[in-house]
Amino acid sequence: MNTRSFPEQLSDMWRTRPVRLPRQGHVAGVCAGIGVRYDVDPVLIRVAFVVSTFFGGAGLVLYLACWLLLPRYGDQVSPAESLVGRGHSSESSTKAVVLLVVLAVAASAFGPMGPGVGGSGFVSMVLMLGGLWLLYQRRPEPPALPGAPQLFPQNPFQAPFQQSQYQQAPFAQHTAATGPAPADPNFWTKPEPDSPRAAGAESPEANPEPPQDPLLQRPTPPSWDPLGVAPFAWDLPEPAPAPSVVPAKQPRSRLTTTVLGLAVLAAAAAGAVASAGEVAWLTPARIGAIALAVIGLGLLFGAFLHRGYGLLVVTGPLLGFVVLASLVGPIDTSSWGEQLYSPRTAAELQPAYSVQMGALQLDLRGLELTEDETVTVETRFGATEIMLPKNLDVDVVCTERASNSCMMQGLDGGDDGVGGPVLTLNLDTAFGNSEVRRG
Incomplete structure (x- = not known):
């Protein structure tokens, strides 16, 4: 059972707020960041923003507010906090100021308290904030962000000890008890004066040329070494790095450009009819609504194909124009x-x-x-x-x-x-x- 007070939960919700993921999103990465933070499909988040934008305009206002208040992945603070000097953000100050102005215009024109919404903006705003609160209650702790560094290195095992070729082999030393070790056939030691080998070495026939210094040659491992006692045989090659897999680039969808072209053609045709036939019914608001209807059908069609997210960029400004033109009425x-x-x-x-x-x-x-x-x-x-x-x-x-x-x-x-x-x-x-x- 959660025993924390409501202000403490709000403070923790702000501390663990999502980060924007522009590389995984389509505009500013707000929906992708919220989806990753609360383990929800980002498509559902986008649908919620679009629906609340159509019914009262709260979705557009909330999206702009999240753009300002949520930091980008890799940044210290959000663009709004960067304006007041609380840290560094990759968003420029000019862009942050423009977002503030657009947010103020959107909130005053067709936001929750704007004219002509009939209370629908306030209701959609409450529903959106309530849904965000329920998502936080469902998952209060943030997950690991995508692309975070690994907890363990890729090669946890260090390279084994390597025997230098200029270091004397430990098994080639002469001892009084056992004599020289015959492990290396190239090893040579000076015979004792009283030994038979020394006597035979004085004859010119038995005076072979002394071998070269073994310290100047790289020793070779024996042909059969089951116990691995030759240290110079431990020099194993470093493992080759794993090849990086480059993901295949998906082809760009033509749905966005096609729908935008159809919307422009529909608006142009309606404008031509209004100008030629002097149709009073085709006001600027209704012409914009025709283009908005075409874009809405494109969004509905793209929801099944997971395409056409770029239409959301045009939907907001066009919706604002339709609302403003409806308030003004026909122009004489x-x-x-x-x-x-x-x-x-x-x-x-x-x-x-x-x-x-x-x-x-x-x-x-x-x-x-x-x-x-x-x-x-x-x-x-x-x-x-x-x-x-x-x-x-x-x-x-x-x-x-x-x-x-x-x-x-x-x-x-x-x-x-x-x-x-x-x-x-x-x-x-x-x-x-x-x-x-x-x-």
Whole structure:
């Protein structure tokens, strides 16, 4: 039973956090490192990141955070720790700063707390972190990393003792009890003066040429030495090193390039139809969604073939573009720039005003109504200013996506109170500022 407290487990989880393995991964090695650390197939980790990216954007935010917080295999610290001077990392400081900026943009645009996610980003973030916590509880101790040094040397046995060729053989010494050892046929000793060998050696016929010095010749082992008593026969050759096996390089898959080409062709065809036929339905968001659908089918097909991991690099930015374009809506270039309207009567008052990029000023201070009217004002990227007369009854309805600028909302009767025709203003603001004021 684990008796450690929750802060202690969090500290140990941070201490034993995975390391990134870029050589075994496809982008930064985050999924491969998590899979090796917790003994899980990295493909399952990649699928979890992709699914959480589609549902709320938490997968992309978590991947960028892991890229910054997990050290690369062989480095001392992570890129984020290297920025604050806690050690050395192979990632450059420029790359780490770029990752921080991309992480901030991703978290603010379509992360767990970003606009338009409806709580799905927070739920997917909790599920991903909870799954990581369960993996740690399943395997709290990290395994041996791939490519770690061996515990024992390849040749644990030292070379045996070698007899030098300039060293006198121990079995060629002369003793008084046994005489010279006859192990070596080339061995020669000087005879004693009183021995028969000395007497016979004085005759010229029995005076052979003395043999050469045996210390200057390399002794040869005897032809039959079952006990291995000749030390100079122990000079065994060193074992040859084992040949290194070079793994065969797998052929590169064409699935990634094929799917990307099909996605580009699909987006180009949709854009051409939208431009030629003026199809209002084919907005930039829907064109990007068509390309994203093609890439999604490629990822699904590649999951069965274990190919196409490079499509994940394109999926994140394309998904961000689709989400951002959906928030902005269709683009109308005719409503760009500075716009000024000053209607005096109900006939001059238009039912809708729009500004895609620029500034819109709607001056209604001279407007006189005889019946209720409704006006819709859309603001995408820009500022809208609406000026009302002091006594006009107005009902302001604000719809905001990524802004908080409507200060005047609800029914307002002006200085004389409610009691006349009502002008209903429907303000739709995406990324901009809408201001309604009197006078």
